[in-house]
Amino acid sequence: MMVPVRCFTCGNVVGEHWEEFKARTREAEEPEDPEKVLDELGVERHCCRRMLVSHKDLVDIVSPYQ
Structure with a gap:
């Protein structure tokens, strides 16, 4: 589903980093x-x-099943 907004363990905000992390590690050419x-x-x-x-x-x- 969607990335959690906060860390389950410590409560720090992690959702704001997801788009850049995904773009740089998974969707980039290199x-x-x-x-x-x-x-x-x-x-x-x-x-x-x-x-x-x-x-x-x-x-x-x-999403198609909702």
């Missing part, structure tokens, strides 16, 4: 290393990194 992208975005905690790295965007897959 994808960047996720570790470096998260460092540049200022996402330092492991729990917050997990929220972005492990997220699978399912909106396009699920």
